[in-house]
Amino acid sequence: MKKILVINSGSSSLKFQLISMPAETILASGLVERIGMEDAKYSFESLKNKDTRVLKIKDHHQALELAAVFLLDIGSGVISSPKEIDAIGHRVVHGGKHFSDTTLITKEIKEKIHQLASLAPLHNPPNLVGIEVAEKIFPDAKQVAVFDTAFHQSIPEKAHRYAIPNELYEKEHIRLYGFHGTSHKYVSEKALTYLNNPNAKIVVLHLGNGCSATAINAGKSVDHSLGFGPLTGLVMGTRSGDIDPAIILYLMETKGYSYQEISNLLNKKSGMLGLTGFSDMREIQKGHEEGNPDCTIALEMNAYRIKKYIGAYAAAMNGLDALVFTAGIGENSSILREMVCSEMDFLGIELNPKKNNSKEKGIREIQTEGSRAKILIVPTNEELEIAKQSFKLIN
Structure with missing residues (x-):
């Protein structure tokens, strides 16, 4: 059994689920909204308890710290130590042409995510913040990046290219990348199995x-x-x-x-x-x-x-x-x-x-x-x- 913490870090929000695999049992989940505001809100729920509060949450680090405190809490928590988290899966919106598969996060991977921020300025920067904060709070867990664009790497060239000068495709990598890939992959597999x-x-x-x-x-x-x-x-x-x-x-x-x-x-x-x-x-x-x-x-x-x-x-x-x-x-x-x-x-x-x-x-x-x-x-x-x-x- 492995405990996987899934983090979806948005520009002003942080969503998480702690899932026991391969049983696919949700042990805890939570959402922090309006990060950086005086009236930020968090809603956490575990197998033992629920907690909803409105308070000032200054940044993603504090938001994830609150989530960790909830997971470790004697009354509501579902883990006794941060070391129980085996891996943290991060949603990363833009992987460009570089990532067609889920990958372990290294210094080089983080740099590549940073370089791709210009292609998804509203998404990649907070995704990277979520990774860096998780590395500090859960230093023993393996950090994993799951890219929204990865599922669409199979789109053929005739469909993913635009009719603009070749040099913009070759040097600037301007092409169709696609998004929501994690959802489309999950749903399509469920649909094909059902059919x-x-x-x-x-x-x-x-x-x-x-x-x-x-x-x-x-x-x-x-x-x-x-x-x-x-x-x-x-x-x-x-x-x-x-x-x-x-x-x-x-x-x-x-x-x-x-x-x-x-x-x-x-x-x-x-x-x-x-x-x-x-x-x-x-x-x-x-x-x-x-x-x-x-x-x-x-x-x-x-x-x-x-x-x-x-x-x-x-x-x-x-x-x-x-x-x-x-x-x-x-x-x-x-x-x-x-x-x-x-x-x-x-x-x-x-x-x-x-x-x-x-x-x-x-x-x-x-x-x-x-x-x-x-x-x-x-x-x-x-x-x-x-x-x-x-x-x-x-x-």
Whole structure:
């Protein structure tokens, strides 16, 4: 038995799970939000106890120290010493072209993650902070990096290159890298096992605050909606998804927008937030039901963009055996699933409304009996996937 601590370190948050492998038993979990603020919040839960507090948490080091104290606490803890942690699996968003597999973290690996920060400035720096803090608090544990981009290294050159001068590809490594790979890998493996068809052609829709679609043929990622950075593709909570580059040039040339203003506009002020004033899908669905036209058109735009990617990926794979919904919105929004699957019978996609509105948990089918393609809801579990990959690496 090995105890694997999984850490997902964001720009202002830190999420963890302590998992016993290979039994896949969750011993403890927690989330620290609003790090650096006076009213930061942490919520921890173990097999013995729960603890939720609001207090000032100045940095990631303090956040992880609080998690360690909880894990070691006599009343709520599940370990008696930091030495009981065998490995720490870290989610690292951008591995560039260098990492196609999970890897043990060394000084050289940390330097490479640092060098790739320019490709994921909102993600790689806090990922690296999480690694460095964990090394200090759990010095005896093996540190493992699991890269979001790794699953998409199988995307062929014809799909991952952009039609720009060759030197930008060769020297600057500008290409499609893809993200949410840990989730897409976990969900696609679950789906293929459920379908009992390792060669199935499926499209996985990871729909949360960040959204992405992946074409997966026989378990391999062959195309993906997020590209050089996590901004393209589907409409997201605060990110625009696909946009005509001429708009960016127009705003810079005629309106004097700076790089930072463009970045904030497209990453933090666009998507569903820009269209409705809300980034939470529950608020948007409520607005739609109450007749708010902004919420209605936003949902229609969101679904329409998803449908275009489904069609494109079915064409790229020359077929579609299953459409898979996952992540917070994908698993819980029956309204968006219905809008996505409407008028898709040409591709063999026919939704069963009763099954779609069911509150059942776990993997389930929601298509009609006559639907040629399966429609599945498969809950994602990125932390478990990181634990599985870390466990496999250290054994």
